[in-house]
Amino acid sequence: MVLPIYNLIWMPAVLEAAGLKVAETPGWRSRGRAEMGTVRGVMCHHTATAAPGNMPTLKTLINGRSDLPGPLAQLGLGRDGTFYVIAAGRANHAGAGYWEGIKYGNSSFIGIEAENSGLANDPWPDIQMDAYHRGVAALLAHIGADAGKCCGHKEYALPKGRKPDPSFDMPTFRSSVAAFLSGKTPEPPIPAKDEQDRPTLRRGDSGALVAALQRALEIDDDGKFGPGTEKAVRAAQRKAGLVPDGIVGPKSWAALNPPLTASTSALASAPASGPAPQAQTVAMAALPVAGAASLPIADDANHPVVVRGGIAFGPGGQRFASRLSQGFYTLGLRPPPPGWGGHRRQACLVPLLALLPQHARTKADSKP
Template sequence: MSAPLTADQLLAALRAEGATVVETGGWRTHNRNSRGPWGPVNGVMIHHTVTRGTDATVRIVHDGYEGLPGPLCHVMIAKDGTIFTIGWGRTNHAGLGDPGVLAAVVAERALPPDVQASVDGNRAFYGAECENLGTGDDPWPELQLLAIEQFAAALCRAHGWTAASVIGHREWQPGKVDPLGFPMDAMRDRIATRLGHGAPRQVPPPSRPQVSLSQLVTAARTNPGMAGTPVTYPGVLAVEAALVDEGLLAKPYSDGHYGTTTVTAMSGWQERCGYSGRAPGQAADGIPGRASLTRLGAKHGFDVID
């Protein structure tokens, strides 16, 4: 946990790593500080942009788009390895994420599964957007991977962090897939080697999240139709995150209350498991059952109890 670097300290750190840096106009004061604090900072987060073309990508991450104002990152890392400075201060890159993941980053230990979205990541992380379509088959040139390594290592070296302080967006927020196309563990190994630390220290992660079937059934039978109902049981978040990953639940509805949309999503999962009939009391009615919930947990990293 540290105070953020100054803009001049960032430039010095990047150049000390041998990075190629291009400064965009006004980046030192381009931020979202009026919307909340930036810092203390705890780590570095890597993203992909879902864009093509360096000039267009720089413009998008600088300006933002409808519904999400810029800056969308601190730096943008182009295909050719150039690091463009975009903003300095709070930026719209991380969103809400898992408190267990943040605790692991602070402790520099292995990451637990990201099953909640309740902690402000824009305060806690430096963010790099990397030019890539995010399709899984858009290549990551070695020069670009090297620049990601240099950016993350520069910040880790400046703060005295290890490579365990570097994460991908997909490891922070349920339902995210970026950066898609290279493994984050391999990137952390590269960063650790550059820092001279060897492989990141691996401490066993916390046990898998546990979902109480009885409490989940109660939540499912209580909440439908009650928009805005508070979290009734933390296991709802783990189940909703899994349904988002399955493409059955839109991410905005992964909010911890088992409403009618979650019922429909669970019904879809039950049908995938071979059950049928959506009328109340039938096997695919969206009320969790042990067999289908256990299959969902086995695939998405939670255990079903009671």
């Protein structure tokens, strides 16, 4: 049997281009009640589930309930800000309602179910809300819609009062989405470094600070922040009562507090810009900007393009990932892949590899 491929297959690329974490569920391209109609907006929900974990309702969103077959949304949003891609076709998420001239919700709105109980004792993590704003803005921009085409289920559903989700204030939410759509650059939810100048680390980073982190986590200290390190970070964050987002920012550094050697201390206290250290092993160093012309144009003096801790933020608030493979700064291992970057905007930083002496460059290139 040949399964259909539905139209919303563009969603992961759009979300990734906005700097968001994306996880695709098996079979999502062929999952849906039917094909979507003309996509006119995005509808926000919360799952109303109090179960622990990052996205405990994922299976239910895929398979549905006894009274409502799945999929129940096109996207799920975990507490750590990860978007789970569930379906490229129509989903049973809207029901009867009306918003901005739209009365057929399932065929007109992309549905996002964000993991939250909706209760007063279940606050929304900053990393999740930031991803919600950025993700909705990216989807609306792709379909050519403004922030007014983002609604909450509680606003759309009829009769009024039929649905309470999402629990946050929708006008305030739309204002944040509108800021992204207009090219503003809100502060990232996690600072680029802590008070000891230790940079925020995430999957894809590598180097001496990652190795120090791994030793604090009591795992293999290969210096590469991969899936295993991210899993260990999440576990440590849960134990410390932090949001288990797998990102080591100031709060996680304080909870883990690994001892720093002289070399890792030097890396942690490196200036935010300027020439990279001349050494055979270079990692987590910030790079000089290649030049104003290579960065996206700023909106105005209050919303410039910025580089924090080696991560570039465009005027639209996009967080460009700091991994070498995405071309923004390099750990001195190998040059960016040929032809990378033609499909999305990028902020170019000088490759660190070019700043190394030749013998160090040769040694770095020999690594897998």
